[in-house]
Amino acid sequence: MNWLSDITPPGIKKMFKQDDNQEALWTRCPSCEQMTFNRDLEHEQMVCPNCGHHHQITPVMRLFHLLGEDWERIELPETPDDPLKFKDTKPYSARLKDYRKRTGERDALVVGKGKIGDRGAVVAVQNFKFMGGSMGTAIGEGLLTAADEAVKSRSALIVVTASGGARMQEGILSLMQMPRSTIAVQKVREAGLPYIVILTNPTTGGVTASYAMLGDIHIAEPGALIGFAGPRVIEQTIREKLPEDFQRAEYLLDKGMIDRVTDRRELARELSEILSVLMPPPEIEVPVAANDEASTVAGEDGPLDDTLPKAAE
Structure with a gap:
């Protein structure tokens, strides 16, 4: 007993x-x-x-360990709670209310800004405890907001993924966040700033199929499950036994899918070293090209979204 x-x-x-x-x-x-x-x-x-x-670690704890105690939270725009009036065993609006009470957060993304080493960084962290970190319109808006802040402050954008994929309660609106998150990444890239992804356990589904695999550098935590469909689904589909460590961080590193596997306790130090290579020292002001739309609108010429074609909005 x-x-x-x-x-x-x-x-x-x-x-x-x-x-x-x-x-x-x-x-x-x-x-x-x-x-x-x-x-x-x-x-x-x-x-x-x-x-x-x-x-698993909370987003606030993650931001504290990466950015230090002086990090600043970036407020994210509110999105419609239940655009499709979805209901399964309980209404989607009731699920949101429940998870907001449990986590103290409005949705599954928390964004903060500060410094890693002496370089500026905007860090967006997914919260797996909020509906499995699922990607809905709130995450799409949050990533666009984080990208705008990174360009405005000339900071690196770092995204920490933890998700089961798209949020089924938002249907096609959830899937549309895949191209919207790609636009967010492109904004940062056009401004000549680094985009780094930290893959944590698990990172799957539509998140893996979009912004999680678009980084300039991909760092995974040890043992993290990373893939699109889960290993059980794949085994049932192809009817073959997969390797024991299939889709784990170490396996993907061995196959060249990611760049590093790093212990969480070493992440801040390693990111500091990486940013010191990818970004100029803070005392050096980088000139902005006249035709660099993403950089120009980060100054006094208007909001960043004004540079996007209407179709992309």
Whole structure:
């Protein structure tokens, strides 16, 4: 009989509960099954000190560890809550209300700006705990806002992905965020600024098929699942057994699909080194070409969106 069975006093079981309860004191690693005191786990950026398993991390904690305590949140535009009046076992509007209460966020993307090393950076982080980090219109608007801010402040754009794919409750509107996110990336690229993607567990579906694989550099966390369809779906489709580490970060690195696999605790240092190569020192002002639309509109000539063809809007 497990010692956490029904005969265990409730006060003891409460200390080891594996859910979103803020009063839980310990966390069991799903990889090595060792118990870690939550305060120690947070000190390690939610990386298991015993086996190196990367637990999920909140967007705010992620931004703090990448940008430091002086990071600034970028407010994102609000989007319609339930444009299709979708309902499955419960209305989509009710699901949104529930997840907003659980996470304290309006949707699955949080954007912050600050510095990594001495280079400016705008960092957009997906929250897997908000409907599986699914991509809806809010994420599309958020990425466009992040791209505009990056161009305006002459900063790198860094996107941290964590998603099961497109949000089915928004139907075709969700799928349209794939080309819209591509426009966001193109804005940054035309301004001559770096676009870096950090792939975390999991990154799948329409997110992988769009902005997650458009980076100048792709860095993955150890063990992250990265792909379009999941391995079980692929196995059932082709009726063949896949390699054990198929679609994991290390496998993709070996096949040349990504550039690096980096421990979360080393990400800030590694990003600082990368940006020091890709961006000029802050004291050097880069001249703006007269025909560089993305750069011109980042100044006093008007909003960035004015440069886009009407069809692209």
